[in-house]
Amino acid sequence: MLESPWLRIGWRNLGRNRKRTTLTALGLAIGFAANVLLVGWVEGLQAEMVESATSLVNGQIEIHDAEFRPDRSMFDTIGGRAGVDVDALLRAVDADTAVVAAAPRVYAGGLVSSGEATSAGMFMGIDPARELVLTRFLDQLVEGRLPVSGQNELVVGEEMARQLSAAVDDELVVVASGADGSMANDLYRLVGIFRSGLTELDATFAVMPIGDLQALMVLPPSRIHEIAVATTDPWIAETTALRLRDTLPGVEPAIEVVSWDVLNPAMVDYVALADSMHFIIIFIVFGIALFGVANATLMATYERRREFAVMLALGATPRSIWSTVLSEALAVALVSLVIGAGLIFPVMVWFHNAPPDMSWLLDSDVTLMGALLSPSLRVEYNPSFWLTCAVALIVTAVIAALYPAFRAGRTPPADTLSGL
Amino acid sequence: MNKRLVGMVVAGCVVVPSLVTAQTDPLEIMNRVDRLLRGDSSRGVATMEVVTENWEREMTMELWSLGTDYSLVRLRAPRKEAGTATLMADDDIWNYLPKVDRTIKIPSSMMGGAWMGSHFTNDDLVKESQLIDDYEVELVFDGDRDGVTVWEFRLTPKPDAAVVWGHIEYQVQQDNYMPLWTRFYDEDGDLSRTMTYSDFSELGGRLVPAVMEMQPVDKPGERTAITYQELEFDVDIDQSFFSLRNLQRQR
Numbered sequence: 001m002l003e004s005p006w007l008r009i010g011w012r013n014l015g016r017n018r019k020r021t022t023l024t025a026l027g028l029a030i031g032f033a034a035n036v037l038l039v040g041w042v043e044g045l046q047a048e049m050v051e052s053a054t055s056l057v058n059g060q061i062e063i064h065d066a067e068f069r070p071d072r073s074m075f076d077t078i079g080g081r082a083g084v085d086v087d088a089l090l091r092a093v094d095a096d097t098a099v100v101a102a103a104p105r106v107y108a109g110g111l112v113s114s115g116e117a118t119s120a121g122m123f124m125g126i127d128p129a130r131e132l133v134l135t136r137f138l139d140q141l142v143e144g145r146l147p148v149s150g151q152n153e154l155v156v157g158e159e160m161a162r163q164l165s166a167a168v169d170d171e172l173v174v175v176a177s178g179a180d181g182s183m184a185n186d187l188y189r190l191v192g193i194f195r196s197g198l199t200e201l202d203a204t205f206a207v208m209p210i211g212d213l214q215a216l217m218v219l220p221p222s223r224i225h226e227i228a229v230a231t232t233d234p235w236i237a238e239t240t241a242l243r244l245r246d247t248l249p250g251v252e253p254a255i256e257v258v259s260w261d262v263l264n265p266a267m268v269d270y271v272a273l274a275d276s277m278h279f280i281i282i283f284i285v286f287g288i289a290l291f292g293v294a295n296a297t298l299m300a301t302y303e304r305r306r307e308f309a310v311m312l313a314l315g316a317t318p319r320s321i322w323s324t325v326l327s328e329a330l331a332v333a334l335v336s337l338v339i340g341a342g343l344i345f346p347v348m349v350w351f352h353n354a355p356p357d358m359s360w361l362l363d364s365d366v367t368l369m370g371a372l373l374s375p376s377l378r379v380e381y382n383p384s385f386w387l388t389c390a391v392a393l394i395v396t397a398v399i400a401a402l403y404p405a406f407r408a409g410r411t412p413p414a415d416t417l418s419g420l
Numbered sequence: 421m422n423k424r425l426v427g428m429v430v431a432g433c434v435v436v437p438s439l440v441t442a443q444t445d446p447l448e449i450m451n452r453v454d455r456l457l458r459g460d461s462s463r464g465v466a467t468m469e470v471v472t473e474n475w476e477r478e479m480t481m482e483l484w485s486l487g488t489d490y491s492l493v494r495l496r497a498p499r500k501e502a503g504t505a506t507l508m509a510d511d512d513i514w515n516y517l518p519k520v521d522r523t524i525k526i527p528s529s530m531m532g533g534a535w536m537g538s539h540f541t542n543d544d545l546v547k548e549s550q551l552i553d554d555y556e557v558e559l560v561f562d563g564d565r566d567g568v569t570v571w572e573f574r575l576t577p578k579p580d581a582a583v584v585w586g587h588i589e590y591q592v593q594q595d596n597y598m599p600l601w602t603r604f605y606d607e608d609g610d611l612s613r614t615m616t617y618s619d620f621s622e623l624g625g626r627l628v629p630a631v632m633e634m635q636p637v638d639k640p641g642e643r644t645a646i647t648y649q650e651l652e653f654d655v656d657i658d659q660s661f662f663s664l665r666n667l668q669r670q671r
Contacts, residue, residue, distance in 0.1 A: 185519055
């Protein structure tokens, strides 16, 4: 960079008015830091949203009978009426290297009643040991414990317990449609209350051991509605689902293996929309910086009109004057980049590894598109975006200097030196 | 004698036009059909056969009704569910479950749910008697259909009525006031289900359709048929019969 004399002059010129240089560089540096932080935070939120949506209750992959969605009929069990060898299917799913956990589930709609209060409920039959590895909503119960198989025990969401005015150890009446058409009903003991943070879930879900729900619904143990699967990373769920589709043992009627991006396309669209905003953020932040830098550079060149006039009088070409001014801008850009990176990267490392908890700012949980978000300043790394930001910073500085450079190149030597 | 004749003629002049009016006033006809089937109070025994894609079952039930606001249905068979009972009082429904000896009130959010696994909804049970309260009735056809003289009515929901149907069509046989079918249309105007009435027989001293069959359009092959074996009208029951305490009485 310093090989050309004009560039060297540009570089040295940075020291001529250090205050101005520092302020200009800080403007660009803070613009760079703001971009990196803002996008990092947005991506942190997205990551949190996807992780929450795919680990709170739903898995990242779901395996159903091909007819199960969207009606979720209780008769559309995996393997149809004959059912399936659930253990063998689970073993086959577990065998995939990307799979962290897999859990069978049975669902039923019905009523839960306590005293005079009755709520519409969605019953979920689970294998508690497997479910605890897969999902988070049962990890820490607000009260009580998980239900034990064969004891007519269940846990419900906090909101449902409130609506039913039910407490742990209370007796609940459960009514559901039996697979034989009967009105299945039985008494259960409420042994625990969970809080997922998602109001809809907490108001409607009642969870019991899978065998108990099958018995209530007159379904044999071989008939389940779903196997939920967690993978090591939500973003490999799609490829894992494709692989499982090929490797799972053949089941008749056909099963479907779907990843969260198919089950929740709105969230995928949301992430894509947020990604497309990155460039708008760059445009706005550096757009503001552009005018500040242009103003400072224009002032700097105006102050040095006599210097440019002397250079031109001694035989310098307008082009070399442009080079001087532009290389000065380039030098400012590089200094800004160093300052900006120095400012933001320690913060990024901190916020990425130990995001400050911001829940003190909010009274309640934040939910977005069916996902529970913890209010924190978690940021995600995105090196390609940082590179784009760096290029944008340099381009901004150079564009800001174009007009001042052009003006400087056209300085009339004789008039300027004669004081006109 | 003359006075009597004059009296008869005068009476005839007054009565005949009012009869004609009564016969073509849709509300009056609907009311009459309803009164025929219900009486002030009634008791009956019926079987309900439910056929779905996945299972078939038959239940025997005993039914009581008082006016349009109260009814009680108690299952006698199958044995596993005998004693299960439903009480409808005004717009509310309670179910008594003998297995757990508990009564639960159906929440308003579940009124659209199936009643006892049939193709009738809980809402049908409480709203069926209020058709003329919730709908504007319009006579849209008066003439022969397949050799039978019928009236056809179109029931359109009143603006403030909380109902699920876009409109309902209702056909009534003119000579005996027997309903022939009711067609329920959704809000898009598509036929959703059809109720047909058949086997007009004398039960409890009245001609009634002994068989009522509900068929959903979106599930061909599925149906719920209710067949009355016994029916008696104006039985000696009062409002106290339709109490939660009586609901829980297993008989």
